[in-house]
Amino acid sequence: MSQSHSTTTSVEVRLDGLTRTFGSVRALDGLDLTIAPGELVALLGPSGCGKTTALRILAGLDDATSGQVLVDGRDVSQIPASKRDMGMVFQAYSLFPHMTTRQNVEFGLKLRKVDSGKRRERAMEMLQLVGLETQSERYAHQLSGGQQQRVALARALAFEPSVLLLDEPLSALDAKVRAQLRDEIRRVQLEVGTTTLFVTHDQEEALAMADRVGVMRAGKLEQIAPPEELYSAPTTQFVAEFVGLTNRLDASVSGGVARVAGTDLPTLEGSLTEGRGTALVRPESIHITASGSDRSAGSGRVVTASFLGAISRLRVELDDSTTLVAQVPRTSVAAIAPGDRVDVVLDPIPVLVVKD
Amino acid sequence: MSTATARRRNQVLLRWVVLGVVGLLFFLPLLSMYQFATRISSQNPSKWDAFRAIANDPQLTAAIKTSLELCALTAVGMLVLLLPTMVWVRLKVPWATRLVEFLCLLPLTIPAIVIVVGITNVQSWVYYLVTDGPLSLTFPYIILVLPYCYRALDAGLSSIDVITLSEAARSLGASWFTVITRVIMPNITSAVLSAAFLAVALVLGEFTFASLLLFENLQVVIAALGLTNAPVSVAVSLASLAFAAVLLFLLSFVGGRRQGREAV
Numbered sequence: 001m002s003q004s005h006s007t008t009t010s011v012e013v014r015l016d017g018l019t020r021t022f023g024s025v026r027a028l029d030g031l032d033l034t035i036a037p038g039e040l041v042a043l044l045g046p047s048g049c050g051k052t053t054a055l056r057i058l059a060g061l062d063d064a065t066s067g068q069v070l071v072d073g074r075d076v077s078q079i080p081a082s083k084r085d086m087g088m089v090f091q092a093y094s095l096f097p098h099m100t101t102r103q104n105v106e107f108g109l110k111l112r113k114v115d116s117g118k119r120r121e122r123a124m125e126m127l128q129l130v131g132l133e134t135q136s137e138r139y140a141h142q143l144s145g146g147q148q149q150r151v152a153l154a155r156a157l158a159f160e161p162s163v164l165l166l167d168e169p170l171s172a173l174d175a176k177v178r179a180q181l182r183d184e185i186r187r188v189q190l191e192v193g194t195t196t197l198f199v200t201h202d203q204e205e206a207l208a209m210a211d212r213v214g215v216m217r218a219g220k221l222e223q224i225a226p227p228e229e230l231y232s233a234p235t236t237q238f239v240a241e242f243v244g245l246t247n248r249l250d251a252s253v254s255g256g257v258a259r260v261a262g263t264d265l266p267t268l269e270g271s272l273t274e275g276r277g278t279a280l281v282r283p284e285s286i287h288i289t290a291s292g293s294d295r296s297a298g299s300g301r302v303v304t305a306s307f308l309g310a311i312s313r314l315r316v317e318l319d320d321s322t323t324l325v326a327q328v329p330r331t332s333v334a335a336i337a338p339g340d341r342v343d344v345v346l347d348p349i350p351v352l353v354v355k356d
Numbered sequence: 357m358s359t360a361t362a363r364r365r366n367q368v369l370l371r372w373v374v375l376g377v378v379g380l381l382f383f384l385p386l387l388s389m390y391q392f393a394t395r396i397s398s399q400n401p402s403k404w405d406a407f408r409a410i411a412n413d414p415q416l417t418a419a420i421k422t423s424l425e426l427c428a429l430t431a432v433g434m435l436v437l438l439l440p441t442m443v444w445v446r447l448k449v450p451w452a453t454r455l456v457e458f459l460c461l462l463p464l465t466i467p468a469i470v471i472v473v474g475i476t477n478v479q480s481w482v483y484y485l486v487t488d489g490p491l492s493l494t495f496p497y498i499i500l501v502l503p504y505c506y507r508a509l510d511a512g513l514s515s516i517d518v519i520t521l522s523e524a525a526r527s528l529g530a531s532w533f534t535v536i537t538r539v540i541m542p543n544i545t546s547a548v549l550s551a552a553f554l555a556v557a558l559v560l561g562e563f564t565f566a567s568l569l570l571f572e573n574l575q576v577v578i579a580a581l582g583l584t585n586a587p588v589s590v591a592v593s594l595a596s597l598a599f600a601a602v603l604l605f606l607l608s609f610v611g612g613r614r615q616g617r618e619a620v
Contacts, residue, residue: 061527082527082530082531085529086527094524
C-alpha cells in the first residue's frame with residue numbers, strides 16, 4: 001500500500017507488580033510485564049487467570065489494588081481511561097449502532113477536535129487499511145461480525161494511539177473468518193507499528209500473531225518468550241501442557257539425559273536432574289513406523305488413527321501399557337491402521353522432565 | 357373450507373371484536389365529553405363557547421402554563437436524575453440494580469396522599485431554598501413519575517450493551533457526559549421519549565399533590581371550574597387528552613421513522 005499509516009512514535013509499556021483483588025479472590029498477583037516499543041505481546045491463559053484484568057487495568061477501565069502502569073516511563077495509574085490514549089478492540093461487538101462505519105472511525109478524532117475534512121480523510125484511510133472503504137456508509141447491523149471487528153480495529157487506530165489493546169477480538173467469529181482476521185490484524189499492527197497487548201485464550205492465535213507470548217496462571221506470568229521458544233522449550237509443566245498437545249511419559253534421568261520410551265533425550269533447563277520423573281513430549285516429535293523397521297525403538301499397538309488433513313494423529317499403546325499420541329505426516333502412516341503393531345521413536349530434542 | 361382457514365377466520369373475527377369493545381370503551385367517554393362540551397345551554401350560547409373560554413379565562417391559562425412548565429421540568433429532571441444513575445449502576449455497581457429498582461418503584465405502592473404528608477417538611481426546604489411557587493411541585497412530581505419512567509428507560513438500556521459501548525467510548529477519549537449524551541442516549545431514543553411522554557402524561561393529569569400542597573395546576577383548576585362552569589371544565593379535560601394523544605402520535609412517528617432508517 002502506498003499510503004503511510006505510521007502512528008506516533010512507539011512507546012514502551014510496563015506493568016510493575018500489578019495486584020488486583022476481588023474480595024478474597026486474587027485476580028492478579030504481582031504481575032510484571034514489559035512490552036518493547038512496537039512489539040505485539042499476547043497474554044495467553046485459561047479463564048480466570050487474570051489476563052483480561054491486566055489488559056483492563058492497562059486501559060484504565062479497572063483499577064489495580066497495588067502496582068504501577070508505566071507508558072513510555074510515565075506512571076499512568078491515576079489517569080482515567082479517556083485520557084490514556086489507548087485504542088482498544090473488544091471481544092463483544094462495540095460499534096456504536098447509531099453511527100455509520102465512517103462516523104464510528106471518526107469518533108475518536110471528533111473528540112480530539114480534528115476538523116471534519118481531515119477527520120473524513122483519516123477515517124477513509126483507516127477503512128482502506130482494513131479493506132472496508134466501500135462500506136463506509138453502512139451501519140453496524142449491516143456488517144458481518146468480521147467486518148465489525150475490522151471497523152473496530154480501524155476506529156481504535158484512527159486517532160494514532162500510543163498503545164493498542166486487543167481483548168479477545170476474534171473469539172466471537174467463526175474459524176475461517178478468525179484465521180483471516182488474525183493475519184490482517186498482525187499485518188496492520190506491523191504496518192502502523194503500535195505497541196500492542198493482545199489477550200486471548202486461543203493458543204493458535206497467540207502463537208501465530210505475537211512477537212512474544214506470555215502464559216498466565218493464577219494472576220502471574222508463568223513464562224514469556226517468543227512463540228517458538230515457548231513451544232519448544234517450556235520452563236514449567238503448566239506451560240508445556242497448556243501450549244500445544246503434550247504426552248506425559250515415564251522417564252529416568254541421569255546426568256542430564258532422560259530415557260523415554262526407549263530413546264535417550266537431552267533435558268531442558270528446569271528439568272529434574274536425577275531419578276524418575278515424567279517427560280513432557282510433543283506429539284510431533286514422535287515418529288511411528290511399521291513394526292520391526294527400527295530395532296532401537298520402543299514398540300506398541302495403534303489404538304486409534306484420526307485423519308486431520310495434512311497430518312494424522314495416532315494413539316498408540318506401548319508394551320508397558322503407557323498410551324501416547326503421535327502427530328505424523330499423513331503420507332508416512334498411510335498404511336498403518338488401528339490394531340497394527342508399530343515402532344515408536346522420539347526425536348532427540350530436549351524435553352522437560354518434571355517430578356511425578 | 358379447511359379447519360386451519362376456519363380457525364384463522366375466527367381468530368381475525370375475535371381480534372376485531374376485542375378491538376371494537378376496547379375502542380368503544382375508549383372513545384365513548386370522549387364522545388360524551390365532546391357532546392357535553394359542545395351542547396348549547398345558557399352557559400354556552402354557541403357550540404364552541406366552552407373551548408373559546410379556555411383562552412379567555414386567565415386562571416385557566418395560568419394553570420395550563422404552570423402544568424406545561426411542570427411537564428417540561430419534570431421530564432428533564434427525571435431524565436437528568438434517572439438516566440446517569442441507571443447507567444452508572446449498570447457499569448459500576450450492578451449489585452445495586454435491585455435496590456435502585458425497588459426505590460424507584462416504591463412511589464407506586466405508597467398512596468399519593470401519604471407521600472404528600474411525608475414530604476411536607478422536605479418541601480418547606482424547597483420553598484426556602486428554591487421557590488415557593490407552583491414549580492416547586494417539580495420535586496415531588498419527579499418522585500411520582502419514577503416508577504413508570506424507570507421501567508421505560510430500563511427496557512431501553514436492556515436492549516443495548518451499555519458496558520461495552522461505554523468502555524469503547526471511554527477508550528476513544530469520551531468523558532462520562534459524552535458517553536451518556538452521544539453514545540447511550542442516541543441508542544435509546546425511543547425509551548427516552550417514552551419516559552418523557554409518561555412523565556408529561558402523569559403531570560398533566562396530576563391533582564392530589566397540587567391540591568394538598570395548595571397550588572393551582574391544570575387539574576385543580578378543572579376541578580374548581582367543574583363546580584361553576586362544567587362545560588368549560590370538560591372542554592379543557594378533552595383538550596388535555598387530545599394534547600396527550602398528539603404527543604403519543606409524535607412519539608410513535610419519531611420511533612417509527614428511526615426504526616425505518618435503521619432497517620435500511
